[in-house]
Amino acid sequence: xxxxxxAGIMVVDLSRVLAGPFCTMQLVDLGARVIKxxxxxxxxDARQIGPFVxxxxxxxxxxxxxxxxxxxxxxxxxDREIFEKLLRRADVLVENFRAGAMERLGFGxxxxxxxxxxxxxxxxxxxxxxxxxxxxxxxxxxxxxxGGIMSLTGYPEGTPARVGTSIGDIAAGLFAxxxxxxxxxxxxxSGTGAKVDVAMLDSQVAIxxxxxxxxxxxGDVPGPLGTRHPSITPFAAFAAKDAHVIIAAGNDTLxxxxxxxLERPDLxxxxxxxxxxxxxxxxxxxxxELESVLAAQTVSVWLExxxxxxxxxxxxxxxxxxxxDPQVRARNMLVRVEDPQAGTLEMAGNPIKLSSHPDPxxxxxxxxxxxxxxxxxxxxxDAD
Amino acid sequence: xxxxxxAGIMVVDLSRVLAGPFCTMQLVDLGARVIKxxxxxxxxDARQIGPFVxxxxxxxxxxxxxxxxxxxxxxxxxDREIFEKLLRRADVLVENFRAGAMERLGFGxxxxxxxxxxxxxxxxxxxxxxxxxxxxxxxxxxxxxxGGIMSLTGYPEGTPARVGTSIGDIAAGLFAxxxxxxxxxxxxxSGTGAKVDVAMLDSQVAIxxxxxxxxxxxGDVPGPLGTRHPSITPFAAFAAKDAHVIIAAGNDTLxxxxxxxLERPDLxxxxxxxxxxxxxxxxxxxxxELESVLAAQTVSVWLExxxxxxxxxxxxxxxxxxxxDPQVRARNMLVRVEDPQAGTLEMAGNPIKLSSHPDPxxxxxxxxxxxxxxxxxxxxxDAD
Numbered sequence: 118x119x120x121x122x123x124a125g126i127m128v129v130d131l132s133r134v135l136a137g138p139f140c141t142m143q144l145v146d147l148g149a150r151v152i153k154x155x156x157x158x159x160x161x162d163a164r165q166i167g168p169f170v171x172x173x174x175x176x177x178x179x180x181x182x183x184x185x186x187x188x189x190x191x192x193x194x195x196d197r198e199i200f201e202k203l204l205r206r207a208d209v210l211v212e213n214f215r216a217g218a219m220e221r222l223g224f225g226x227x228x229x230x231x232x233x234x235x236x237x238x239x240x241x242x243x244x245x246x247x248x249x250x251x252x253x254x255x256x257x258x259x260x261x262x263x264g265g266i267m268s269l270t271g272y273p274e275g276t277p278a279r280v281g282t283s284i285g286d287i288a289a290g291l292f293a294x295x296x297x298x299x300x301x302x303x304x305x306x307s308g309t310g311a312k313v314d315v316a317m318l319d320s321q322v323a324i325x326x327x328x329x330x331x332x333x334x335x336g337d338v339p340g341p342l343g344t345r346h347p348s349i350t351p352f353a354a355f356a357a358k359d360a361h362v363i364i365a366a367g368n369d370t371l372x373x374x375x376x377x378x379l380e381r382p383d384l385x386x387x388x389x390x391x392x393x394x395x396x397x398x399x400x401x402x403x404x405x406e407l408e409s410v411l412a413a414q415t416v417s418v419w420l421e422x423x424x425x426x427x428x429x430x431x432x433x434x435x436x437x438x439x440x441x442d443p444q445v446r447a448r449n450m451l452v453r454v455e456d457p458q459a460g461t462l463e464m465a466g467n468p469i470k471l472s473s474h475p476d477p478x479x480x481x482x483x484x485x486x487x488x489x490x491x492x493x494x495x496x497x498x499d500a501d
Numbered sequence: 502x503x504x505x506x507x508a509g510i511m512v513v514d515l516s517r518v519l520a521g522p523f524c525t526m527q528l529v530d531l532g533a534r535v536i537k538x539x540x541x542x543x544x545x546d547a548r549q550i551g552p553f554v555x556x557x558x559x560x561x562x563x564x565x566x567x568x569x570x571x572x573x574x575x576x577x578x579x580d581r582e583i584f585e586k587l588l589r590r591a592d593v594l595v596e597n598f599r600a601g602a603m604e605r606l607g608f609g610x611x612x613x614x615x616x617x618x619x620x621x622x623x624x625x626x627x628x629x630x631x632x633x634x635x636x637x638x639x640x641x642x643x644x645x646x647x648g649g650i651m652s653l654t655g656y657p658e659g660t661p662a663r664v665g666t667s668i669g670d671i672a673a674g675l676f677a678x679x680x681x682x683x684x685x686x687x688x689x690x691s692g693t694g695a696k697v698d699v700a701m702l703d704s705q706v707a708i709x710x711x712x713x714x715x716x717x718x719x720g721d722v723p724g725p726l727g728t729r730h731p732s733i734t735p736f737a738a739f740a741a742k743d744a745h746v747i748i749a750a751g752n753d754t755l756x757x758x759x760x761x762x763l764e765r766p767d768l769x770x771x772x773x774x775x776x777x778x779x780x781x782x783x784x785x786x787x788x789x790e791l792e793s794v795l796a797a798q799t800v801s802v803w804l805e806x807x808x809x810x811x812x813x814x815x816x817x818x819x820x821x822x823x824x825x826d827p828q829v830r831a832r833n834m835l836v837r838v839e840d841p842q843a844g845t846l847e848m849a850g851n852p853i854k855l856s857s858h859p860d861p862x863x864x865x866x867x868x869x870x871x872x873x874x875x876x877x878x879x880x881x882x883d884a885d
Contacts (some may be wrong), residue, residue: 122687122695135710147683166711167732168718175718176711226856247852248831254813258728258736262747262815265823267666267728267738271655273779277738277745277817280664281653282710289852291675296853298682299531303857305689311506312856319852322823322834326519326666327550327560329835332820333847334552334559339820344642344651344663348551352642354661361661364645429638431646433661436716436723438818439649439706447632450706451713462849463717468673468703469680470629472610472696473687 121474126218126301128209129154129200130184133161135257135283136241137213138180139290144209144297145183145481146467148474152207152493153181153484154200157188157466170459173483179464182454184482185489191222202497204233209297213241216251226312235302237310241366245316255317264321267472269328271341278341288320349398350375351375351403354433356413362419364407366427368393378426379410425449453479505532510685513538513584514568514592517545517668519641520625520701521597522564522673528593528681529567529865530851531856536877537565537593537868538584541572544870545750554843557867563848568836568866569873574793575606588617592688593681597625600635610696621684621694627675629700637703641669648705654714655725662725672704679750724844734780735759735787738817741795746803749813762810763794837863 126149130141138161141151144427155161163177172177177221210229219225223480229238240246243255260322261267261279271278283418296313304310322329328339329348344363345353351372354361366375369392384390384406389399396403409418416432423430434442440463450464453498462483470476510533514525522545525535539545573580588594594613595605603609603624607780613622624630626638645651645663655662680697688694706713712723715731728747729737735756738745750759753776760769768774768790773783780787795803800816807814818826824835824847836850846867854860 122683126686141677147679168715170718179711179714230856244828246834247854248828250828253808254811256736256749256751256813258730258738258747258749259813262738262817263823263826265818266664266666267817269817271662271665272659275659276727276740278655278662278725280650280668281655281723281725281739282650282708282712284664284668284708287710290673291679292673292852294700295527295531295675295678296680296855298679298686299506299684299853300855302682302689302859304508305686309857309859314854314856315852316832316854318828319832319834319850319854322829323849323852324668324671325664325823325849326671327563327819328666328820329824329847329849330559330563331552332824334554341662341665343660346642352640352643354663355644356660357711360596363642364527364640365640367640373805396715398669413638424637427638429640431643433646433651434649435652436649436709439647439709440716442647444628444632444634444702447704448629448700448703449790450703453548459502465707465709465713466703468676468707469683469701470631470698470700471680471684472698472701473684473691473693474695485746488836 121146122471124148126150126208127206128152128211129207131204131210131212131214132241133178133213134163135212135286136289138163140239140241140293140297141184141211142180142182143294151184151470152202152203153184153186155186155188155486157190160186160188164486170462171454173459174316175462178454178456178462178483182464182483184484185485185493186486187490187493188487192469199494199498204236206497207236208301209237209239211239211297213239213380215254216242216246230310230312233309233310233438235304235310237297237304237313239293239297239313239315241289241315243317245319250351257283260285260317261323264318265328266321269339269341272343273340285321288324289315289317290413292323302462345400348397349393350400351407353406355411356408357414357416359415359421361429361433362416363433364423372396373428373430375428378422379407381410382407396469402501449476449478454481454483455479456483505530506855508532510534511586511590511593512536512595515594515596516599516625517549518595519564520670520673521595522547523671524623524625524681524726525568525595526564526566527678530853535568536587537568537570538587539572539870541574542573542630544570548870549712555668556845557840557843559846560842562838562840566848566867568868569877570868570870571874571877578653579667582877583882588620590881591620591726592685593621593623595623595625595677595681599638600626600630614694614696618690619692619694621681621688621697623677623681623697623699625673625699626835627701629703630698636748644669644701644705648702649709649712650705653723655727656727657724669701669705672708673699673701674702674754676707699801729784732781733777734784735791739788740792741798741800741803743799745817746795746800747815747817748807755812756780757810763791764807765790765794833860833862838865838867839863840867
């Protein structure tokens with residue numbers, strides 16, 4: 118169960134739904150032992166989020182495979198004692214409550230650090246533990262909106278679009294993981310834990326990429342561009358006969374090769390398209406020319422031709438196509454969990470491939486709420 | 502310069518453009534020393550990507566602040582010796598060439614590990630170092646298309662949209678950072694380095710989130726949904742008088758509060774909208790009702806009302822609004838670099854806030870190509 122660079126690390130996980138559990142699932146994949154401490158009434162809210170297979174949430178399963186579960190009421194004296202016995206042996210505590218919640222429970226950073234100086238405490242929240250919005254609630258769609266990514270996603274003439282996956286939660290979960298593991302590195306020499314405070318909103322700002330440089334340098338407010346790149350052309354999805362094909366011909370040589378592939382050498386010689394800057398200025402005209410040729414054949418015909426010519430290209434795969442892609446399969450990016458009730462469940466694998474550890478194609482079981490209580494009490498309470 | 506949990510860690514960075522440099526910029530923010538080894542002709546390609554301020558790429562600057570630079574031709578004997586002297590003292594080597602490039606240079610993992618057993622080697626590539634597509638080129642738009650996120654982003658009736666930031670590169674950079682820091686934790690006891698092989702395509706699969714569970718559990722292929730959530734309603738952007746307002750009323754209580762705020766108690770009692778499931782089934786009808794009320798006032802009026810009522814809500818901020826947001830400012834998510842040529846440059850800060858280290862609002866200088874050659878040769882070659 119614990120094979121990976123973090124083998125031997127114990128994580129107590131109070132987090133629910135997505136951002137925190139996504140972080141602690143990475144810690145599981147890296148070999149850590151993660152003990153979910155769930156509220157007794159229903160546990161992690163994600164247990165109630167569909168789709169369900171034989172009554173079990175496939176969504177919850179995909180985020181919590183390989184973790185253990187114990188239900189504890191952190192307001193009840195006996196359960197608090199159990200929780201503290203877990204903390205005494207834990208390396209990391211993760212939670213994604215609203216700011217202030219841990220202090221109200223008596224488990225704020227000051228108290229934790231005084232009592233468990235070796236403990237690393239990661240708080241993942243909507244807005245972080247400081248600043249004027251610290252106590253406000255947040256959800257993925259809230260920080261996608263406030264953090265700017267929605268203003269960059271979609272089409273200029275249309276309504277802004279949400280990134281179709283919960284990038285507000287996921288980015289925060291990833292930064293939290295980086296913070297936790299870095300704090301483990303430091304604890305290796307200092308012996309002391311640290312608080313890691315990661316906000317979903319901050320994490321959105323951190324992934325705005327060239328949009329910040331563009332605005333800061335020019336004062337122009339970047340907007341959505343459909344599928345195209347702000348400064349490289351052609352570098353977008355184009356309509357072919359049956360669907361869209363992505364072409365990433367980022368320099369003059371590749372553009373010339375593309376024009377040959379399309380049997381349109383005239384485009385390579387057209388002064389409107391002579392340089393990348395000109396192609397970007399005349400993007401609409403170039404798109405019109407390219408799509409007039411691309412319309413004659415299907416995406417698969419074009420992909421074959423472009424690949425042979427060395428032009429970076431791609432289909433727009435739907436989820437079914439992604440999961441059956443030979444490369445995705447070869448890289449073990451779809452793993453299985455055998456569940457006694459739900460049978461075989463498939464979920465995303467671990468994208469961090471390490472030479473020092475195997476990358477198994479089956480993963481640990483889905484924890485039932487409070488399902489590991491007896492074993493955990495034996496290990497952490499009775500043995501005490 | 503080196504304040505953070507990774508202080509004392511030295512990184513040799515061959516990476517260019519985005520995925521690798523984004524990873525090593527996080528390492529800088531965590532206190533590591535990063536030495537960029539650039540090709541003598543022009544260096545990192547991002548130096549040529551606009552916008553420019555006083556001839557300096559603001560884009561390159563935002564990804565490479567606080568790193569050092571030396572230009573080395575890894576095919577020339579003398580430069581290879583310098584490179585090897587750097588590796589002898591390095592903890593981490595990062596590159597984002599295509600698979601096979603390092604082997605052709607004589608610096609493949611087998612050779613590196615034999616000669617520098619303590620070295621952690623992170624390769625960030627389009628498709629990873631194994632599998633049928635290993636040698637293919639990839640760019641952000643290619644893996645956004647192949648990895649499924651584009652099929653989930655945009656509107657059902659429209660053309661798929663690219664996520665408006667290079668999430669194909671950024672996700673890979675983040676997973677690479679997690680892998681590197683985890684390998685550092687393990688090296689703390691084992692003394693041995695590891696290879697970290699991160700693919701942009703794998704990283705896209707890893708962030709598909711509920712789309713995989715939905716498809717695996719039901720066989721239904723998820724598509725784009727505009728701004729709305731697949732199973733929670735209302736949880737989307739809605740048109741108000743002047744722009745869109747995000748409302749995240751995820752349960753019956755919040756929905757009832759929303760109906761009161763909108764002075765439409767009839768909607769709370771409408772059998773079509775009695776439960777979250779029914780609201781999701783009747784999303785179009787509910788949207789029509791809500792927008793007919795929302796149209797009467799501006800976003801700012803609605804936000805004030807919703808906030809007072811405790812309904813999670815947000816504007817869709819553009820980049821200018823994000824960067825002047827009081828919370829973003831209070832969290833130090835916009836930092837400055839003073840550059841001798843370009844003056845003050847603003848860029849995203851570090852979302853990982855650690856109790857153990859300060860979070861300065863100014864960051865290290867922008868490296869000129871080969872600008873640290875003399876100092877690096879003195880430190881690593883002459884002293885040898």
